[in-house]
Amino acid sequence: DTGVSQNPRHKITKRGQNVTFRCDPISEHNRLYWYRQTLGQGPEFLTYFQNEAQLEKSRLLSDRFSAERPKGSFSTLEIQRTEQGDSAMYLCASSFLAAGNEQFFGPGTRLTVL
């Protein structure tokens, strides 16, 4: 096992286009998280899955954002009608079992919206 992976690593898109990111967590981890990080700031929580159930969503996650984890393994984050303000690093993390455990982060997907 090599840890959390994210694809693509970089994405450049034009405003108004849709983009989709993928996260593959550590295989035995049942919890998966999405965060967004802008330059010079700490990551901000977007949403969280336990197995295939999406249990929490931040108010940062507007209607243009949707996340899925259909089989409780990999997850996708889609942004529709991208805006320049969506430009950020999108980080995925996974963890095992109990709440409050350490989270293992992927390398992130850097999105640039032109």
Add this chain to the structure above:
Amino acid sequence: SQQGEEDPQALSIQEGENATMNCSYKTSINNLQWYRQNSGRGLVHLILIRSNEREKHSGRLRVTLDTSKKSSSLLITASRAADTASYFCATVFGSSARQLTFGSGTQLTVLP
């Protein structure tokens, strides 16, 4: 936002010196974690301290937690150039809390 704040925002030291970073937060926590992030990369977990613990060590790292002051500190001893990175504290609130709430980070530069 329940985001914590790190202090200082930036710190520059010579190799071999100790580096101390502080974190303050606003409400009662379940635990507090420190993460490191190299430029443009993902975060790496360093250490977790629970609300009923006061001090924890891991290699060259020492973390303290003062719940009465709602603050924590991270000490890196005998720093190395490879320690150059951003350091974030992250808190977990409540008994069923899951997500991490991050501070804005301290940028540490260790000069060779």
